[in-house]
Amino acid sequence: MVHEWALAESIVKTVLDIAKERKIKSVLSVEIAIGQLQQIELDILKDALNELKRGTLLEKAKFIFVEEEAEFQCRNCNNIWKFSDVKKDLKADEAEAIHFIPELAHVFIKCPRCGSPDFIVLKGRGIRISAIRGVTNGSPSFDNS
Amino acid sequence: MVHEWALAESIVKTVLDIAKERKIKSVLSVEIAIGQLQQIELDILKDALNELKRGTLLEKAKFIFVEEEAEFQCRNCNNIWKFSDVKKDLKADEAEAIHFIPELAHVFIKCPRCGSPDFIVLKGRGIRISAIRGVTNGSPSFDNS
């Protein structure tokens, strides 16, 4: 599942864009929310981030990962359920499709109560940058983005 | 703009449905958020509500109206502006169209900065029931719905 590299690139690019905008000289840490639905291979993502950060403002950055459980709510019957309740029913290629495009959950997952594919992903869809800490002109800056 | 009667009917029906569900014997008050975009004629809405409540569980209910300013955010340039900034530019039939269907804002209103009709209605779209207070078996019940 080596497309984690592409996700790492998008994280690094985004952090660099924000650092530039906020005049951050050196990024100290980046907090990344990892939605369970996308089934990221965390080790690969970490390796990619550590390789990509070299020679950038992120050189010294620590990456903090916060895993977020995936939860759904049915628009038809309002039932709420968890990805972990239904994950075992997915075939390998179905799980991989969702890994690339989390919205394919609507193709391969149905409400366990009423069978509808028309549901909301309440949380845990994919990757989000939840905070960046860095140094501007010597003083630390905290940002909850 | 006498379609306020239809809106009043929907409010009364919804409150009655909730009252039934929550075993409320008598509704004491209903708080209604009135989004500015829809340009409700409040006097007509009040008259309609007072007429419609007769002989129902809402007989003794007080209606509390909370007006909500309408605000937009452009998806193209992120500019935020208020309905009151642009209202004066609407022709009578355009304002009436938005009065019936608030989404027609996307037809008649544009971002004052970049001209895009692709914006988010941040708040103040239309009517919402924000709270219902009532009596269940003698004891008051509060509900922030």
Next chain:
Amino acid sequence: MDPRLSIIPERLRHIDKKIMVVSGKGGVGKTVISSLMALELALMEKRVGLFDLDFNGPSCHIVLGVPEHIMPVEEKGLIPPTFRKVKFMSIRYFAKERPLPLRGEDAVNAIIELLSITRWGKLDYLILDLPPGTSDEVLDIIRLIKDVYALIITTPSKLALETVSRLIQLLKILKVPILGIIENMRRGESKVYDFAKKMDVRYLGALPYDDTLEEALGDVNLLLETKVAKALINIIRSGIIENNGDEQ
């Protein structure tokens, strides 16, 4: 809490049969067939409403030739104007010829608003002309109108059938009763009959490709004389009236 949702069943209570005309695919004739069907049911002395739900590109008014000055009447809600015996509702009354850049979420919000304020009164049939796709509008009509029937339109093209197959699978999952499939713009032999059989959906009949249709658009008298209109009458008699769909 949204007060509009609980009034919608109330507003539709005196309508016997609600039919959503769907396809998944665009340009297969949903709008032409919805409009013609409404006209023909009205001529059969049925009370009929027609609701154009393609809020990005409404077009029933073009098929029917509804003049621009005709507007709904405000009376404790909105009363749809009656045109050629059909009660007709459309966003075009309000948007005229302007662009309609409504996202899916906005489109369904607008549809919910109109469903909650429109007073159809007693009807035998309400025909809902849906946009292409299996997106917000289709999903929300199914969610909001629990007793809606689906009428599926397709052309014989391979490019239509795969999408229609996805739609039929979806309708079955969502347990929407399907009245059947109408094959439109047929020329020569039909593959749609076999397709319908394979999908286990009733094949209601075919409407021929008719190159006189274009000039009849906007003129009800001419329209009713086309081969398409004439073929549709038989389908209405045998496939729409008294058909309660196969709940899948």
Next chain:
Amino acid sequence: MDPRLSIIPERLRHIDKKIMVVSGKGGVGKTVISSLMALELALMEKRVGLFDLDFNGPSCHIVLGVPEHIMPVEEKGLIPPTFRKVKFMSIRYFAKERPLPLRGEDAVNAIIELLSITRWGKLDYLILDLPPGTSDEVLDIIRLIKDVYALIITTPSKLALETVSRLIQLLKILKVPILGIIENMRRGESKVYDFAKKMDVRYLGALPYDDTLEEALGDVNLLLETKVAKALINIIRSGIIENNGDEQ
């Protein structure tokens, strides 16, 4: 903060010209023309990508006849397979023949995901086949790809022209450069030429109605022999290559 948005311009940086094929109206030939145009540009030795953005009803793969076993390769992202010299991306690789009940918001979320992980590499042209409507997909492609051009497809029908007029007005408001209008399924005299003039948009030419097209679908060699394909070549030479659009 969504990390996908800032990488998208990066991913598309080495693509000279991005063209969204749009209409507002369904069934006018967007998918057939997008697919043929990609094939023909590739035969003219251009580097071409084709991205099917109709996530409710993808169908470029049917026009091209892309076999089911062909899949993108995972390599620091997704590399779209090359089929007949065209780099081709579609949600169909992943969803196969299953229903795609994606709401507008979900569809664009999926599009953003694919835009952010697909490695097109160096291209002369990326053709984006859009769904009908002026909804989420069209609005977000305009928002996300700042240097996209619009290529408008219409048929001569009244039922297409009103919707296309709404679309053109919208593109002008959003300042999207318009390459021009292609009239598809033309028979007899053209009203589209005058329409284009009135709308102040370039008329690029007409593709005839061609009843041999249907049997050629899925077979690239047959497709390239159709009258439609042959008429399209001239439009590509004069209207797509070296045309930088009228920014409206």
